[in-house]
Amino acid sequence: MIAVTGATGNVGRALVERLVAAGEPVRALTRDPEHAGLPEGAEVVRFRPDDPGAVFDGVTGLFLYVQAGGGDIPGLLAAARAAGVRHVVLLSSGIVGGSTDESHPIHVMHATAERQVRDSGLTWTFLRPNAFATNSLQWAPQLREGDTVRGVFADMLTAPIHEDDIAAVAERALLDDGHEGAVHRLTGPEATTNTDLIAAIGRATGRELTFVEVSPERAGPELFPHAPPAFVQALLKSFAESVGVPPEITDTVEKVTGTPARTFERWAEDHAGDFRKG
Numbered sequence: 001m002i003a004v005t006g007a008t009g010n011v012g013r014a015l016v017e018r019l020v021a022a023g024e025p026v027r028a029l030t031r032d033p034e035h036a037g038l039p040e041g042a043e044v045v046r047f048r049p050d051d052p053g054a055v056f057d058g059v060t061g062l063f064l065y066v067q068a069g070g071g072d073i074p075g076l077l078a079a080a081r082a083a084g085v086r087h088v089v090l091l092s093s094g095i096v097g098g099s100t101d102e103s104h105p106i107h108v109m110h111a112t113a114e115r116q117v118r119d120s121g122l123t124w125t126f127l128r129p130n131a132f133a134t135n136s137l138q139w140a141p142q143l144r145e146g147d148t149v150r151g152v153f154a155d156m157l158t159a160p161i162h163e164d165d166i167a168a169v170a171e172r173a174l175l176d177d178g179h180e181g182a183v184h185r186l187t188g189p190e191a192t193t194n195t196d197l198i199a200a201i202g203r204a205t206g207r208e209l210t211f212v213e214v215s216p217e218r219a220g221p222e223l224f225p226h227a228p229p230a231f232v233q234a235l236l237k238s239f240a241e242s243v244g245v246p247p248e249i250t251d252t253v254e255k256v257t258g259t260p261a262r263t264f265e266r267w268a269e270d271h272a273g274d275f276r277k278g
Contacts, residue, residue, distance in 0.1 A: 001025045001026070001027055001058045001059045001060060001061075002019055002024060002025065002026050002027070002059070002060075002061045002062070002063065002174050002175075003026075003027045003029055003055065003056060003059040003061070003062050003063070003080075003085070004016050004019075004026060004027070004028050004029060004063045005029050005047065005062070005063060005064055005065045005068035005069070006029075006063075006065030006067065006068040006091075007028035007029055007030045007036065007038060007042075007044070008028075008030050008032075008036050008037070008038070009065060009068075010132070010134045010163040011065070011091060011163050011166045011167050011170070012028075012063065012065055012068075012167075013038065014163050014164040014166070014167035015063055015167040015170050015171060016028045016038055016039065016042050017038075017039055017167075018164075018167055018168065018171045019042075019171065020039045020040075020041040020042050022171070022175075024175065025043070026041075026042050026043065027042075027043045027045055027055065027059060028042045028043065028044045028045065029045055029046075029047035029055055029068070030044060030045075030046070030047055031046065031047055031048075032046075033045065033046050047068070049068075049069065049070020049071070049072060049076065050070065050072075052070075052075065052076045052079040052080070053079035053082065053083055056079060056080045056083035056084070056085055057083055058084070059080070059083060059084070059085050060084065060085060060086050060087070061085065061086070061087045061088075061089070061174045061175075062080050062085050062087070062088045062089070062122075063088075063089050063091070063170055063174065064076075064077075064088050064089065064090045064091065064113075064117070065091050066090070066091065066092070066109060066110060066113045069113070073113055073116045073117075074116050074119070074120070077116065077117065077120035077122060078120070080120075080122070081120060081121055081122055085122060086122065086123060087122060087123045087124070087125070087174070087180065088117055088120070088122045088123075088124050088125075089124070089125045089126075089127065089170050089173045089174055089179075090113060090114065090117050090124060090125070090126050090127065091127050091129075091166070091170070092110040092113065092114055092126045092127060092128045093106055093107070093109075093110040093128055093129070094128045094129055094130035094185060094186070094187070094248070095107045095110065095238075096110050096111050096114060096126075096128055097128065097183070097185070098128070098130065098185070098248060099238075101238075104234050104238065105230065105231050105234050106234070106235075110128075114126055123180040123181070124180070124181065125173040125179045125180065125181070125182050125183075125184065126182070126183045126184065127166060127169060127170060127173070127184050127186060128183060128184065128185045128186065129161050129166050129185075129186040129187070130158065130159060130160075130161065130185075130186070130187045130247065130248060131158035131159065131160040131161065131187075131188075131247070132160060132161060132163060132166075133160040133161060133162050133163065133188065133264055133267040134163050134271075135160065136160070136197055136201065136264075136267075136268075136271075137271070137274060138223055138224075139151065139198070139201070139275070140274050140275050143201065143205075143209065143275040143277075144275065144276070144277055145277070146277075147202075147207055147208060147209050147210060148209070148210045148211075148212055149198050149209065149210070149211050149212065150212050150214050150219060150222070151194055151211060151212075151213065151214065151219060151223065152194075152213065152214065152215075152216050152219045152223070152236065152239055153194060153213065153216075153239050153240060153242070153243050154193060154194050154195045154211050154213040155193050155194070155195070155243050155244060156193065156194055156239050156240075156242040156243045157191050157192070157193060157242055157243070157244065157245060157246060157247050158191070158192060158242065158247050159187040159188040159189070159190060159191050159192070159247045159248065159249045160188045160192065160197070160264050160267070161186055161187055161188040161253070161261060162188065162261065162262040162266065162267045162270075164262075165186070165188075165253045165257075165261045165262055166186055168253065168256075168257045168259070169184055169186060169252065169253060169256045169257060172256050172257055173256070179256075184252050184256060185248070185250050185252055186250065186252050186253060186261075187247065187248055187249050187250050187252075187261070188249075188261050188262070188263065188264060189249065189260060189261045189262075189263055190249070190263060190264075191246055191247050191249065192264055194211055195211045196264075197264060197268075198210070198211040200264050200265050200268040201268045201272075201275055203265070203268070204265075204268035204269045204271075204272040204275075205268075205272050205275050205276055216236040216239075216240070
């Protein structure tokens with residue numbers, strides 16, 4: 001049995017769907033099972049971070065999403081180990097081992113989680129993806145209203161990865177031998193600018209779209225209205241540093257799964273409905 005935290009998130013949902021399709025027993029942990037909308041075949045269980053032990057009975061492998069840990073990852077891991085879980089696959093971040101700024105909030109959060117997993121006594125695998133293709137969903141509200149996107153740094157370069165490619169690597173790490181102690185750095189297959197991303201979404205939706213660059217000071221609160229100001233500033237600083245700088249590109253997805261990582265063009269086609277007007 002594989003337990004998946006963050007089962008209604010982008011990667012968690014894709015992983016649950018993969019495990020169900022493969023006929024593997026999967027327990028999807030969510031705080032709102034009634035509205036999870038997960039596939040039949042998954043055992044959907046209410047997850048209470050303050051009482052994690054009850055959900056790990058019979059589980060041998062755990063997919064851990066940091067924000068789903070409820071602020072007490074050591075307690076969650078201890079409960080998992082006591083229940084018989086042997087292996088944890090952590091969805092970390094490419095900023096760990098990929099940035100010299102160890103004070104960045106994203107680095108602190110994931111580096112701390114990695115240390116806690118190492119200290120747990122469980123065998124582990126770390127997934128460190130860089131830019132997520134799903135980050136582009138931040139533009140969906142604008143594109144459902146019109147054909148122009150206001151955003152920062154038109155020429156920042158990333159190699160965004162499809163969430164199902166991350167899930168595919170997680171699936172293999174959970175089901176196959178040989179991933180214990182491995183750190184998998186994950187990216188998409190090609191460098192793209194924000195202008196490229198908007199053009200790809202336009203092709204997927206049959207529209208002529210325009211990216212209008214605005215200053216970070218104006219766009220930050222607009223794009224990240226619910227994020228703490230310090231977090232937004234750190235994020236915008238990272239974005240600025242990626243302008244004109246070729247991103248890391250790995251072939252880890254293909255090495256682990258046997259299938260090359262999907263392009264952003266493919267991701268846009270898969271998510272075209274998220275950007276359509278109406």
